[in-house]
Amino acid sequence: MEVVPLAKLIGVFVAMALVPFTVVFLLSGHSVIGVLFTLVGQFILAVGSGIVxxxxxxxxxxLSGE
Structure with missing residues (x-):
């Protein structure tokens, strides 16, 4: 089953990015801190997509070598 490890890897990065996005949504919507947290969340998603x-x-x- 190839999908389970891939789903876990994607889930790790989504969970990591969810933290700063939740902080922005709940606490600091249109402030400088909110922009910084949004950039951090987007950076985590960008790095995560590269790793995936x-x-x-x-x-x-x-698999092609087997």
Whole structure:
């Protein structure tokens, strides 16, 4: 089953990004701190998508060699 590890990896980054987005939503909507937390959340999602893509490529290469 290839989908379970991939879903867990995606879930980790979504959970990490959910923290700053929740802080923005609940506490500091249109302030400077809110903008910084939004940028942090977007950075986490960008890094996470890169790591997920590298995992997919590495796993595909691994499966093609078997």
């Amino acid at each position: 893509l590298m995992y997919i490529i590495a796993r595909a290469l691994q």
